[in-house]
Amino acid sequence: MMHNFNSGPSILPASVLQQAAAGIQNFNNSGLSILEIGHRTPLFEEVLHTAQTLVKRLLNLPQHYEVLFLHGGATTQFLQIPMNFLDTHATAVYFNNGIWGKKAIEQAQAFGNVYVAADGSDKKHAYIPKNYTLSKQAAYVHITSNNTVEGTQWHQFPDTDLPLVADMSSDIFSRQLDYSKFSLIYCGAQKNMGAAGVTMVAIDPQAFPTISRPIPAMLHYQTHINNGSMLNTPPVFAVYVAMLTMQWIQQEGGLAVMEQRAIERSTKVYQALDALPAFIPTVAKEDRSHMNIVFTTQNPAWEELFLQRCKQENMVGVKGYRTVGGCRVSLYNAIDMQSVDALVNLLHQCNDDFLKK
Amino acid sequence: MMHNFNSGPSILPASVLQQAAAGIQNFNNSGLSILEIGHRTPLFEEVLHTAQTLVKRLLNLPQHYEVLFLHGGATTQFLQIPMNFLDTHATAVYFNNGIWGKKAIEQAQAFGNVYVAADGSDKKHAYIPKNYTLSKQAAYVHITSNNTVEGTQWHQFPDTDLPLVADMSSDIFSRQLDYSKFSLIYCGAQKNMGAAGVTMVAIDPQAFPTISRPIPAMLHYQTHINNGSMLNTPPVFAVYVAMLTMQWIQQEGGLAVMEQRAIERSTKVYQALDALPAFIPTVAKEDRSHMNIVFTTQNPAWEELFLQRCKQENMVGVKGYRTVGGCRVSLYNAIDMQSVDALVNLLHQCNDDFLKK
Numbered sequence: 040m041m042h043n044f045n046s047g048p049s050i051l052p053a054s055v056l057q058q059a060a061a062g063i064q065n066f067n068n069s070g071l072s073i074l075e076i077g078h079r080t081p082l083f084e085e086v087l088h089t090a091q092t093l094v095k096r097l098l099n100l101p102q103h104y105e106v107l108f109l110h111g112g113a114t115t116q117f118l119q120i121p122m123n124f125l126d127t128h129a130t131a132v133y134f135n136n137g138i139w140g141k142k143a144i145e146q147a148q149a150f151g152n153v154y155v156a157a158d159g160s161d162k163k164h165a166y167i168p169k170n171y172t173l174s175k176q177a178a179y180v181h182i183t184s185n186n187t188v189e190g191t192q193w194h195q196f197p198d199t200d201l202p203l204v205a206d207m208s209s210d211i212f213s214r215q216l217d218y219s220k221f222s223l224i225y226c227g228a229q230k231n232m233g234a235a236g237v238t239m240v241a242i243d244p245q246a247f248p249t250i251s252r253p254i255p256a257m258l259h260y261q262t263h264i265n266n267g268s269m270l271n272t273p274p275v276f277a278v279y280v281a282m283l284t285m286q287w288i289q290q291e292g293g294l295a296v297m298e299q300r301a302i303e304r305s306t307k308v309y310q311a312l313d314a315l316p317a318f319i320p321t322v323a324k325e326d327r328s329h330m331n332i333v334f335t336t337q338n339p340a341w342e343e344l345f346l347q348r349c350k351q352e353n354m355v356g357v358k359g360y361r362t363v364g365g366c367r368v369s370l371y372n373a374i375d376m377q378s379v380d381a382l383v384n385l386l387h388q389c390n391d392d393f394l395k396k
Numbered sequence: 397m398m399h400n401f402n403s404g405p406s407i408l409p410a411s412v413l414q415q416a417a418a419g420i421q422n423f424n425n426s427g428l429s430i431l432e433i434g435h436r437t438p439l440f441e442e443v444l445h446t447a448q449t450l451v452k453r454l455l456n457l458p459q460h461y462e463v464l465f466l467h468g469g470a471t472t473q474f475l476q477i478p479m480n481f482l483d484t485h486a487t488a489v490y491f492n493n494g495i496w497g498k499k500a501i502e503q504a505q506a507f508g509n510v511y512v513a514a515d516g517s518d519k520k521h522a523y524i525p526k527n528y529t530l531s532k533q534a535a536y537v538h539i540t541s542n543n544t545v546e547g548t549q550w551h552q553f554p555d556t557d558l559p560l561v562a563d564m565s566s567d568i569f570s571r572q573l574d575y576s577k578f579s580l581i582y583c584g585a586q587k588n589m590g591a592a593g594v595t596m597v598a599i600d601p602q603a604f605p606t607i608s609r610p611i612p613a614m615l616h617y618q619t620h621i622n623n624g625s626m627l628n629t630p631p632v633f634a635v636y637v638a639m640l641t642m643q644w645i646q647q648e649g650g651l652a653v654m655e656q657r658a659i660e661r662s663t664k665v666y667q668a669l670d671a672l673p674a675f676i677p678t679v680a681k682e683d684r685s686h687m688n689i690v691f692t693t694q695n696p697a698w699e700e701l702f703l704q705r706c707k708q709e710n711m712v713g714v715k716g717y718r719t720v721g722g723c724r725v726s727l728y729n730a731i732d733m734q735s736v737d738a739l740v741n742l743l744h745q746c747n748d749d750f751l752k753k
Contacts, residue, residue: 041427045434048632056420056429063417070398070710072413074591074637077402077713110468110593111614114628118612149610229629234431236467236593236631253506255475257468271471272586274593275405276633280431353427356434 042378044368045356046187046331047209047230052373055233055283062279073279078272086279087268093285094241097294098218107240107260107268108278113208113227116238117143119258120181120204120223121150126250129178132156132201134171137164137186138360139206150252151178164189166323173199178248179222185210187230188360190333190367191326196220202246210330211239212288213372214298222246228277230330231297231372233284236277288372297372301329304370304379308332311383315390317341321365335365341393342366352385354378399735401725402713403544403688404566404587409730412590412640419636430636435629443636444625450642451598454651455575464597464617464625465635470565470584473595474500476615477538477561477580478507483607486535489513489558491528494521494543495717496563507609508535521546523680530556535605536579542567544587545717547690547724548683553577559603567687568596569645570729571655579603585634587687588654588729590641593634645729654729658686661727661736665689668740672747674698678722692722698750699723709742711735 043050066073069082076082091106100106109115120143125131130152133144136159147153154177157168164186173180179202185192187209196203202222211226218224222243229235242260256262256270263270288297309327312320312334320327320334336342345366349357359365368382390396400407423430426439433439448463457463466472477500482488487509490501493516504510511534514525521543530537536559542549544566553560559579568583575581579600586592599617613619613627620627645654666684669677669691677684677691693699702723706714716722725739747753 043428043432045432048432048435048629050432051429056431059431060417060420063413063420071400071712072408074413074416075400075402075405075407078405078592079718110472112467112628115467115614118614146612149612227629229632234633235435235629236634255503255506257472257475271469272405272584272592274631274634275586276591277593277631355428361436 040353040377042352042354042381043356043374044354044370044378044382046360046367046369047227048235049230049356049369049371050373051233051280051284052287055280055287055373058283059280073276076275078269078275083275086282087273090278090282090285091268093282093289094239097212097285097288098224098241100241101219101243103244105242105244105264107242107263108273108281109238109240109263109268110274112238113139113206113225114142116206116225116240117146118149119260120225121147122252122254122258123250123260124202124204124223124248125151125178126248127151127252130154130174130176131178132173132180134168134182135160136167136191137183137189138362139186139188139208140181140183143181143183143206147181156180163321164191165321167191167193167326171197173197173201177201179204182206185328185330187331187369188363188367190322190328190331192328192330194326210328212285212294212297213301213330215294228281230369231284233281234277236274237281239281301370301372304374304376305329305332307379307383308368308370308386311386315386317390317393318386330371331367331369333359333365333367336393338393341389344393345389348385348389352381354382354385397710397734399709399711399738400713400731401711401727401735401739403717403724403726404584405592406587406713406726406728407730408590408637408641409644412637412644412730415640416637430633433632435626435632440632443639444630447635447639447642448625450639450646451596454569454642454645455581455598457598458576458600460601462599462601462621464599464620465630465638466595466597466620466625467631469595470496470563470582471499473563473582473597474503475506476617477582478504479609479611479615480607480617481559481561481580481605482508482535483605484508484609487511487531487533488535489530489537491525491539492517493524493548494540494546495719496543496545496565497538497540500538500540500563504538513537520678521548522678524548524550524683528554530554530558534558536561539563542685542687544688544726545720547679547685547688549685549687551683567685569642569651569654570658570687572651585638587726588641590638591634593631594638596638658727658729661731661733662686662689664736664740665725665727665743668743672743674747674750675743687728688724688726690716690722690724693750695750698746701750702746705742705746709738711739711742
C-alpha cells in the first residue's frame with residue numbers, strides 16, 4: 040500500500056479513481072469515453088450542472104452565487120481577480136502570509152494599488168497575523184485560507200464589511216464555515232476537489248464593481264457567467280473528476296465529517312511531533328493547518344535520513360516545498376487513517392533511532 | 397459500435413483510452429494514479445518531456461523551437477498571441493475565414509491594429525481566399541489552418557517573410573507540411589491531440605518581438621518557457637493523454653500515414669455527397685477540409701430526418717455547429733474506416749429514401 044502525502048496533485052478517493060477509469064472506457068453507458076463526448080451535449084451538461092450544484096450545496100452558498108469551472112489554475116485567478124475587481128486607482132487589501140499570497144500580491148500590483156495588511160515574512164510565515172487593521176474603503180480583502188507550503192491556516196477570518204476573496208485551493212471542502220461571508224472563493228482542484236486542470240470559482244455576482252479597463256472575454260467573470268461556464272471547451276474530464284469527488288464528499292457525510300476527520304488526523308501527527316524531540320513542528324500552535332503539516336528535524340542531517348525511511352515505507356510527498364525545504368505531509372480528505380498511523384509510527388521509530396534510544 | 401463524428405472533444409484511439417484508464421488505476425507501476433502524482437516528480441516530468449519531444453518530432457520542428465502545454469484552450473491564445481506579439485501601435489494581419497478566426501480578430505483588436513487581409517463572410521466562409529495582399533510590414537500573419545465549423549482548410553499557405561501564426565486546433569497532426577515555416581503553432585488538444593483541457597503552443601523563440609506593455613506571468617510565453625512549461629501545476633492528465641495520442645500517431649506511421657488516411661476517408665464522403673442529389677456539400681472543392689465535412693440537404697426538411705437516421709445507426713456528432721446549422725461530420729485521425737463506410741452507406745440509403753427511388 041502506498042501512503043500518499045503529496046501536496047497536490049494529491050490523493051483521491053479510490054472509488055473516484057475507479058469511476059473515473061470506468062468513465063474513460065464507457066461513460067454513463069453511452070458507448071463513448073468521457074474524453075470523446077461533446078461538451079455541448081446533455082451527457083456533459085449534466086456533469087457540469089451537477090458539479091455546480093454540489094459546490095453550492097457543500098458550501099451552503101446562497102442561491103444567487105454563480106459557480107464557474109475555469110481553465111488556468113489558481114495562478115490565473117491571481118490576475119483575473121484584480122482585473123475584474125480592482126480599478127486602476129482603487130486599493131485592494133492583501134495578506135502576505137506565504138508563497139501563494141505573495142504571488143497574488145505581485146499580480147494585483149499590475150492592476151491597481153495593493154495595501155498589505157500584514158506580512159509574515161519576518162518569521163518565515165510560520166504564523167497567521169492577529170494584529171492588523173483593515174481600511175474601511177477598499178475594493179476587497181484577499182486571503183489565502185490555508186498555506187500549503189508553510190502549513191498555516193486561518194481559523195478566524197477578518198471581521199469586515201469589505202468583499203472577502205479567498206484562495207481556498209488547499210483547504211476547500213475540509214471544514215465548516217459560513218462561506219456566504221466570502222464574495223469570491225477560488226481553488227485549483229488538484230487537492231481536495233479532484234485532478235489538476237480545472238479551477239473552481241464561486242462568486243457573488245452582486246459584488247462586481249464597475250471597472251474602467253477593458254477585460255478580455257476569457258478573463259471576464261461576467262462573460263463566463265453569461266455563457267454558463269462554457270465560454271470555450273471546458274476541461275471536461277477534470278470537471279467530471281471534480282463532480283465525482285464532491286459526490287464522494289457528500290456521500291461520506293459532507294463537510295462536517297471531512298472537518299472531523301481532518302482534525303483527528305492532524306491532531307495525531309501534531310501530537311507526535313510535539314512529543315518527539317527529534318522533530319520540530321514549525322508553525323505556531325494556534326495557526327496550524329489541518330491539511331499541510333510542516334516540520335524540520337532537530338539535527339538537519341536527520342532530514343535526509345527520515346525521507347529515506349519514508350521512501351522505504353512507501354510514503355510519498357514528504358519532502359518540503361522545493362524553495363523552502365524541510366518536511367511536509369499533506370493530509371487531504373481522501374487520505375486514510377491507516378496512512379496517518381503509519382506516519383506516526385515512523386515518526387516514533389525515527390525519533391528513537393536518531394536519538395539512539 | 398458507436399460511430400463518433402464529434403467535432404471536438406472527439407474520438408480517440410481505443411488503445412489510448414485503454415492506457416489512460418489504466419494510468420488512472422496505476423500509473424507506470426507506481427502504485428499511484430496519474431491523477432495523484434506530483435507534477436514536479438520524475439514520473440510526470442518524463443511524461444511532459446516525452447510529449448514535448450513528440451510534438452517536435454512529429455512536426456519536424458527545428459531544435460530551437462519551444463513546446464508549451466498550457467491551460468486555457470485556443471481561445472486564451474486568441475488574446476495571448478497579440479499580448480505577446482502585437483505592440484500597441486503595430487499591425488497584425490488576420491484572415492477572417494470563419495467563426496474562430498473572427499474571434500481571434502476581436503481579441504487582437506484590443507491590443508493593437510488588425511489588418512484583415514481577406515474576409516469570407518460574403519459567402520458564409522465556404523471558401524479560402526486566394527486574392528489577398530499582405531503588407532511587407534506587420535507583426536505577424538494569423539491563419540486558422542482548418543475551419544472546424546465551416547469545413548474549409550488551407551491547402552496552400554501564404555508565401556510571406558512575416559512571422560506566420562496558425563491556429564491548427566482542428567487539423568494538427570493530420571498532414572505533412574513544412575511546419576518550420578510557422579513561428580507559432582497552437583491548438584486545443586481535444587481533436588487530434590487528445591482530451592480537452594490542454595493547449596499546445598509550439599513557438600520559435602527567435603520570433604519574439606519587443607513589446608512595451610507589461611504582460612502578466614501566466615500570459616507571458618517567455619515566462620512559461622523559462623519555467624519549462626511548469627509555471628503552475630499543469631493539466632497533468634490532459635498532457636498524459638496528449639502524449640499517449642502522439643505515441644499512437646508515431647506508431648501508426650506518423651503524419652504521412654495520418655494524411656493518407658485523412659484523404660482516403662474524406663474523399664469517400666465527398667464523392668458520395670457530390671454524387672447524391674439529396675445532399676449538398678457547402679464548400680468550394682479546392683478548399684474542402686479533410687477533417688470536417690459540412691453539408692446541407694436539398695430539401696431543408698430532410699435534415700432532421702437524416703439526423704434521426706444517424707441516431708438510429710449510432711452515429712453521433714453529425715449536427716452542424718450550433719450557430720450555423722446544417723450537417724457536419726468530423727473525420728479525425730482516430731476514426732475508423734468502418735465508421736466512414738457506414739456513413740457513406742447511410743448517405744446513399746437516405747438519398748434513395750428522400751428522393752423515393
